[in-house]
Amino acid sequence: MIAWRYLRAKRAEGGVSVMTWISLIGITLAVFALIATLSVRAGFRAEFVDTILGANAHVTIYAARHETADGRTISSFEDYDAAARDVAALEFVTRAAPMVRGQVMITANSRNAGAEVYGMRADDVRSIPRVGDGADADGDLARYGEGIAIGSGIARELGVGLGDRIRLISPDGVKTAFGTSPRVSAYEVVYIFTAGRYDIDRTRIYMPLDAAQTYFNREGLADELEVMVKHPEAIGTDAQIALMQAAGPYGNVWTWKDSSGGFLRALDIEDNVMFVILSVLVLIAAMNIVSGLIMLVKNKGRDIGILRTMGLTEGSVLRIFFICGAFTGIIGTGLGVLLGCLFAIYIDPIFSLVNYVSGGGVWDPAIRGIYALPAKLQLGDVMSAVGLSLGLSFVVTIFPARRAARMNPVEALRYE
Known part of the structure; x- marks a missing residue:
């Protein structure tokens, strides 16, 4: 008181x-x-x-450099569908998708930009959060097999929209007697997504897996396995060992914490x-x-x-x-x-x-x-x-x- x-x-x-x-x-x-x-x-x-977890893989499994039965030296998966099935069979894995990955220069409307191409099947792209079904996007993934999907940042940079065609230029093209000539191909934009992160929307392109294999000279091969898990923040050593064993003798693991831990x-x-x-x-x-x-x-x-x-x-x-x-x-x-x-x-x-x-x-x-x-x-x-x-x-x-x-x-x- x-x-x-x-x-x-x-x-x-x-x-x-x-x-x-x-x-x-x-x-x-x-x-x-x-x-x-x-x-x-x-x-x-x-x-x-x-x-990071929405549009990127929780775990990426890539192949170490090795020789094939016909004497080639590659850093890719040959039997990638079987490896993906074995990885997806693990209890803590929700999805495993084979992927071809490469960097290109894109051009349209007299504008140029650099981009990274992810070659994946339509069902795998559809299940990616912030990119596939339910994402902030324009277009129809049902037409994914007829063209490519690009980030909204790329679309703004090049001034393109749905139905426009853009050219992809890769330095790793056809080998001739005069050296390697760049590979140039044109693709229709059928889907434009906004993942919500600038560096993804500004640099990422999704292409059908078979088209990417042809474009990057990866016939019958996949560069990586994109893996999604139930509890991405709980990825530990035991889980990484299990993933490497399931992927085969040449599998190596790179988690989202390794790439974004900084x-x-x-x-x-x-x-x-x-x-x-x-x-x-x-x-x-x-x-x-x-x-x-x-x-x-x-x-x-x-x-x-x-x-x-x-x-x-x-x-x-x-x-x-x-x-x-x-x-x-x-x-x-x-x-x-x-x-x-x-x-x-x-x-x-x-x-x-x-x-x-x-x-x-x-x-x-x-x-x-x-x-x-x-x-x-x-x-x-x-x-x-x-x-x-x-x-x-x-x-x-x-x-x-x-x-x-x-x-x-x-x-x-x-x-x-």
């Missing part, structure tokens, strides 16, 4: 000071910044992992650094509570002396001023959580407003790899921010509250 009276008292009556209001606003902004940063970090990680490790390091920096920000805001509480104790020195002479214990005085300081931390934390959650929920219109005010161009997908600023509100992140803020607020409140409790009532009333 006494603490509540002190909190409600006006400044002229020796109540809550301006420093207390400053500390309240500081804690609110610090908690808001912490929750906003953690939610954006979680959104980045989820978006990166989703696009992204995830960079995000983890950035998460830890940002959490530490923002924790210091919360600590600085909480330290303002000390200033406000010390001023309150000084203004209430006579009250403390009177209460002590009336029989109030040191513990009771400590609790009075601890409640005053802790209440500031609780209110500031609550407001910060509210603002942080609203920011994470309405990040799209907020960012659109920022982009409009700044004249556009704030977000460049060519640099960040994804098309929008993501945010994912997680209970664990919110609880971490709440625990940190309240913990620091309670700890820093103890020191001025103890000073008030240990005040000598005789000294407090000496000049009264």
Whole structure:
């Protein structure tokens, strides 16, 4: 009751000071910044992992260089359908698809660009998340055998649409007496997909497997097996050994973590650094509570002396001023959580407003790899921010509250 009276008292009556209001606003902004940063970090990680796992293979099995029965040296699978069936038979595998892969230069409308061709069967392309059925795409995969599927970034770069024809140029063409001549073939665009990641939409082309085998001189061969598993984040050594054994004596495994682990490790390091920096920000805001509480104790020195002479214990005085300081931390934390959650929920219109005010161009997908600023509100992140803020607020409140409790009532009333 006494603490509540002190909190409600006006400044002229020796109540809550301006420093207390400053500390309240500081804690609110610090908690808001912490929750906003953690939610954006979680959104980045989820978006990166989703696009990596969505349009890319969870595990790629490629063949080591070996000699065939007719004396050729190849780095491809000969009996690729059998290898794919053996890999798909594993309990943790959901799909295994043979694939021919190669790099080409594409040209259309007097424009040129580089691209990577994935030669796959229509059913396998149809089952790829973010590319096949149910993806953000234009066209019909039923016509996949008549042409090729390209990313939306390639379509924009070349200025082509459905039904247009583009030329693919590969340096590994026909071998003649004068050397190897480039192979040039024209294909109709029958499907345009948007995987949601800039580097995929800008560089990837899907071509029927038999057409890719002919184009890249891989008749009867497949370069890789694209494998999808039930739990991609749990791919371990045992699973990799089982995949290599199922693929045959020349199979080697390359997981999505091997190819994109640098992204995830960079995000983890950035998460830890940002959490530490923002924790210091919360600590600085909480330290303002000390200033406000010390001023309150000084203004209430006579009250403390009177209460002590009336029989109030040191513990009771400590609790009075601890409640005053802790209440500031609780209110500031609550407001910060509210603002942080609203920011994470309405990040799209907020960012659109920022982009409009700044004249556009704030977000460049060519640099960040994804098309929008993501945010994912997680209970664990919110609880971490709440625990940190309240913990620091309670700890820093103890020191001025103890000073008030240990005040000598005789000294407090000496000049009264």
